[in-house]
Amino acid sequence: MAVAARVLTIPELDSEPGLLHGFSTLVIGNVARALGIDAETLTVLGAVHGATVVRVDEPRDVIQGVDGLVTDRRGVSMFATFADCFPIVLWDPEKRCAALVHAGWRGTVAGVARAAVRAMAAEYGSKPSQIRAGIGPGICGRCYEVGDEVASRFESRFVTNGQGDRFLLDLAAANRAQLNEAGVEDVHVLGLCTKETSFLPSHRRSPDGSRFGAIVALR
Numbered sequence: 001m002a003v004a005a006r007v008l009t010i011p012e013l014d015s016e017p018g019l020l021h022g023f024s025t026l027v028i029g030n031v032a033r034a035l036g037i038d039a040e041t042l043t044v045l046g047a048v049h050g051a052t053v054v055r056v057d058e059p060r061d062v063i064q065g066v067d068g069l070v071t072d073r074r075g076v077s078m079f080a081t082f083a084d085c086f087p088i089v090l091w092d093p094e095k096r097c098a099a100l101v102h103a104g105w106r107g108t109v110a111g112v113a114r115a116a117v118r119a120m121a122a123e124y125g126s127k128p129s130q131i132r133a134g135i136g137p138g139i140c141g142r143c144y145e146v147g148d149e150v151a152s153r154f155e156s157r158f159v160t161n162g163q164g165d166r167f168l169l170d171l172a173a174a175n176r177a178q179l180n181e182a183g184v185e186d187v188h189v190l191g192l193c194t195k196e197t198s199f200l201p202s203h204r205r206s207p208d209g210s211r212f213g214a215i216v217a218l219r
């Protein structure tokens with residue numbers, strides 16, 4: 001189907017036989033339909049920019065107040081929406097479990113990606129070294145302008161000087177490092193910037209409330 005080919009994916013995770021994942025664009029609003037996923041299987045992550053990760057055993061409509069979901073069940077499709085924050089996909093082909101993480105600057109400082117790795121270890125016995133990770137579209141380190149109050153929360157290697165008293169923050173790099181430090185070596189960054197990509201919604205480019213969707217499910 002032509003439309004399905006236009007779902008963005010992390011190329012390195014595409015060939016995983018047990019994992020289904022994708023990111024919608026403005027062109028395809030409905031990523032579930034494009035991936036052939038039944039909308040009734042969706043469990044929506046009601047993000048709050050924290051580091052709480054919850055295990056999902058059956059479709060639950062919406063889970064409020066969490067920034068990470070983990071599952072090892074087929075028939076559970078984890079879903080979240082984004083407009084500059086990063087979706088992170090985690091997949092353990094050994095234990096056959098997956099996570100979807102919502103990481104903005106607050107969640108990154110709170111350690112949400114690390115928390116998802118720990119949740120996969122605690123719930124399913126995943127070894128971090130066996131987890132494969134993909135960091136999806138998000139605002140890049142050349143575009144994500146922040147003030148000192150945000151920049152100062154990050155290690156200096158993720159921050160460069162911007163205009164005047166502003167700084168530029170590389171959230172993808174910070175999350176890659178966080179995953180590496182949690183023992184996940186196999187991390188792939190898609191490298192598609194929401195602000196610079198016309199077919200992806202960006203809060204910074206046009207704060208009109210539009211968002212793209214990310215889905216992670218077992219198959």
Ligand SMILES: [Zn+2]
Nearest residue numbers: 140143193196
């Ligand atoms: Zn950019």
